[in-house]
Amino acid sequence: MNTIGKYIVLAGAAALTCAAGGASARMVEGRVLGGNAPVAGAAVTLWVASSTAPQEIAHATTNAEGRFTIDIPAAAAGTSHYLIAKGGRSALRGGENPAITLVTVLGSETPPRLTINEFTSIAAAYTHAQFIDNRGISGQPLGLKIAAGNVPNFVDLETGGWGEAIQGPLNGGQTPTMANFATLADAMAGCVTSVRANACALLFAAAQGPDQDAPRDTFAAIRTIARNPWYKPARALALIADFYPTNPRTQMREVPFMPYLLREPSAWVMPLKFDGGGYRAGGKAMFDSQGNLWVGDNFTIGWQGQDSLWQGHASKFAPNGKPLSPITTGFTGGGMEGGTFGAAVDGNDNAWLTSYGSKAITVFDKSGKPLTPPEGLTFGGRLGLMQGIIVTKTGDVWALGIEKDQLVYFPKGDIAKGRIVCEGKSAEPCKSFAAPFHLAIDQQDRIWVSNSGAPHVTVFSAADPTKVEKHATGINNSGMAIDSLGNAWITNRFGTGALGMAHLVDMGVHLKERGVASASDYLTSIMSKQKGGEHGGSVTLIRPDGSSFPGAPFKSGGLPGPWAVVVDGNDNVWISNFAGASSPIVQLCGARTENCPPGFKTGDQISPPEGYVGGGLQMLTDIAVDPAGNVWAMNNWQDIDACIGVPPEALSTRCGGQGVVIFYGMAAPVAAPQIGPARRP
Template sequence: MRRRSAALLTALLASLAVGAAYPQSSDGSPPGLDRLRQSGEVRGARGPLPGAEVTLLQAGDRPGAGARPLARARSDSRGRFSLSYRAPHSPDAVLYLTADAGRSGYGDDRAARGVRPVRLVAMLGVGRRTGKVVLNERTTVAAGFAMAQFTQGGEVAGRGPGLQNAAAVSHNLADVGDGTVATLLATAPNGDRTSTLRAFNTLADILSGCTAGQTCDALFELAARPGAPAPRETFQAVADIARLPGQHATGLFALADGRNTYRPRLAKAPDAWTLALRYVGNGHELDGPGNVAFDAEGTAWIVNNYTFGADPSRSVCGSRILSRLTPTGADVPGAPYRGGGLYGAGFGAAVDPRGHAWAANFGFQGTGCPLDAGRLYRSVSEFGPDGRPLSPPRGWRRGGILQPQGTLSDRDGNVWVANCGGRSVTRIPDGDARRARNIAPGGDSLVKPFGVTVDTRGRAWVTGNGSDSVTLLSPQGRPLRSITGGGIKRPMGIAADSLGHVYVANGGAVVAPCEGTTPAMVAEAVADIVTRHVDASVTMIRPDGTTPAEPFVNDGLFLPWGIAVDGDDTVWVANFGGHRLANLCGARLSACPPGLRTGDPISPADTGYTSDGLERNTAVQIDPSGNVWLANNWRDVPVQTNPGGHEMVVFVGLAAPVRTPLFGPPRHL
């Protein structure tokens, strides 16, 4: 007993000694045996920030719920602090640190209100963290972008899994352990291969002006979202920039003049302040990623056109794997998955209500592959939530499947497949592939079916790339009507909103590679297009099947291919050219900046959201954290032996989160 008491006394004295090295928590007591400790430093670009009010918070678990303070302290003369706190009961609790600093009085009434305009933030995330944490401008930019859709009034709150996933994604931007750039952002295929690292550092330099007490008013004025109150501190300012990054891009860049603490940095202002990360899984699996579907946890199931090959001049055959990435871009344990008849999947990827993943085996392969694709493009593959193949070795082949492309499950578990080579749609009732049936409207009303979505009434809408049309089917699959006009021209992707509308991406010059058209022909058709094609546009179809007289057009649309609708019903378009992502105002005008109408661009009208991390993109999808994922499907110069790109590109925090899996109309998280 004496030995145990002595040991306990020694441990207590040791903890007291450690506590003496840092300022104590606000309750004045060192951590006991039932408490946890968090230490760290508050730094600005010029060095330590003494006297900062440091708070450890638990994020709210739903929108509008306030964050709960767990402990407080004040940084010492060297910027150091230490906190002790009781661990939250919930294992999913998201913790983060704020440090409020800076002198009041920047030309307004902040001094009278006691507001401190500098708020530095570091996301700790889920679970206990050991080791010190640094709060600086870089960690604040990382937190502001990753948590942009979960931040209001400087506090973080939201539903899982989006909230937890977003906190994890922030660690892809900044290392909170030392305040440096995170490894994923600093190294290939990011790092010096794209401008994202330079943009990230420049944003940190922009913040440093306010940290130094010089540019706060200008920062808050430029960051303010139209129609909303201006931010009162730096963290909310970053989140506001992330949510509308095309606003005042040049003015914000000017705030970094003369500041170059964080290097490398941009040499000129960008079109918009977006942060786009490239994800590659294990580094040798993605080749021609065609589409992505998210499950309930927000993990990404990705179909690939080709077997991975780093050398585009060496011929490859069709991919036989299904990739599955975590929200931070790593392989889920056990992934990628094989079997089930997978071969050369294209645009078809879906997750049904049971968590089963579906891949449409289009039969893509590089020129020179010795296999007969005609034997392999007649199936879909099904996988369980654990990645185990549920379809037979040759895939599910009933229902007239032929060169399948767009694939979607509705909320009842019926799976819809567009047969690009068969002028038909396959409906798989309740996800039972043995009961699959073919639906062929007949004639030339549906040629080269490509994209498919389901609306709020359970009706299916299918694009006909070769017939310049969209076919509407009843929930049971009965053809109801064919929609033409309204600018529908070479339609590719299609997406539904929560108000009953559907939006069509008009590829203009993009001819779907099926029914006699080869990928080489597609490459030839788009090779010399260097400006927006005249027919590149988006058409809105109303619930009654009518369309506006003219489609939506802007220079952010450059060979449109994939299309998605976010949780606020705004529209996102992936482009097969131009290295750009477009965002349009949808039918829910309250979600758009004031003064915009349906179809107006939210992204810069002349460029869209550009990124040199993009190549030729097919799919675009929104995850539960509001990150926008695009598939680098083809290289810019697609050598047909292996034209595939090798990355998913993720724009961090850019869109309103979507509850997944997606069954057609988006549901806000």
């Protein structure tokens, strides 16, 4: 198998050779380390990543201390710089080691000094997992920018040590990510430093992917693990015991990087959590054209939030997880009070959000300035509790009212021309609604609506909404997504069968006798106790002609309470769960099985039996795939005892979920903003 190092041109023994100097170039001092020891005689090459094939522009060779200097020019627009260190010999032991390949990605930044080691390599492999092939790194400009911008979250480019986010208070000791990261670095270092004569062969065998194609260098090994984190994870952990004996005096293994894992991970994932920007109990989320994430919040920071009143605002995060909205309040005004599962971004990067507290629709421009009046768009107070909202390729905006079975329409996104199309049983398609929750538009310009109050979806023509179809689903629908073949994926929070229907009936009784807050509390209480499998949630798949896809609905251990569903650029499917204190995210094989691992069919769960976990996941609402292939999950509730009834004072502000969680490089990238079915950038 070819590797990323195949195209490196070895450059003699000189300590410095530059091929792209000039007035704009900056001389950078670097070092190559393996297991914290110098790697001498390594060939270091500087590459430019872009939308075309990667290009080598400079090279150098490390001295006996692993040091080198190299001229790095300013990065051209839409490009990213990265360096590869290949071959050489470790100062710890052994001779020339052709299996060594270490990488660091600089992006458009040029630090005065840099380190290339196992940490920089793992950070590069995960953040750029969707952009690496046998030639090197390449991709669309925005995706490369997002990927490079996230590298410092894992590693300090200058020192090769821990980055700010991974060791910060939201991650650090709160999640297994540091231990996952360091353990893979230890396994990689075993080969780099030749801790055993066959260390590299053992690493390559442990990293072999489901296609049974074994890697041949250290970076290829990590890249294979990053692309297949679910596949036989015990193998890489076993290397730690093989490579590093326990010291009887300290009772610890003498590894180069700490902390190492003590127990087998379910998958080699590297999620990180980010908070701030007024985020609390996020609902629906959408990316703008620059990869920034917009999300409406159920609550505000410090609010003793419960379903009786949602009064949150809007939050915005940069592609690297840094909050862009005000730290405590988020973006306010324009009627934004109590964000829901309604968020969309139009072609001008305006964010459209729906609310419960104000029963309104709010629009913000890209800077967070409200474009709607202080009370929002309420149509004279006629709107009820609002949920889903979408933008179509023609610029039209459609929104749903869950409380009053309403359909709202803004032609070409013109706020002044918005109107309520129908309400309740006044006309179709509202007559076929039953507490409509979310909506999506397919390739035939038909709008599909999920119904939380009935086991069917409603489908109507955008050109003539009175033309309606209904198709059977599971029970208590919420999320919906259309794949590239026009299939509709729908999450059923109560699954299928008699038990799910009994839950739906009971929820209806709560709604009728005690109101919306009581019904919502019943829903979330039941979902929090569900387990994956026969009595958990399910996923319906409906073909464009309205027929059920063979084998659907899909159930699995990773679907205890499925809430949202998204389709990635390969048509594989990602699902969030609102169930239990640490709800998982799940990857299913989509309708284009050629993009699934060998042996998988549509609806099969690719992720581990109980889903992907870690990263500080709580009870989730939305899930989203960005233009770099990172999967974002929205923490919605964190402590259910604080959300229902009268909680203890000390827990009274802990209902709302804390932060967003990013799983790096997991999915095929999706163009942003997503208008219509997901498509590759």
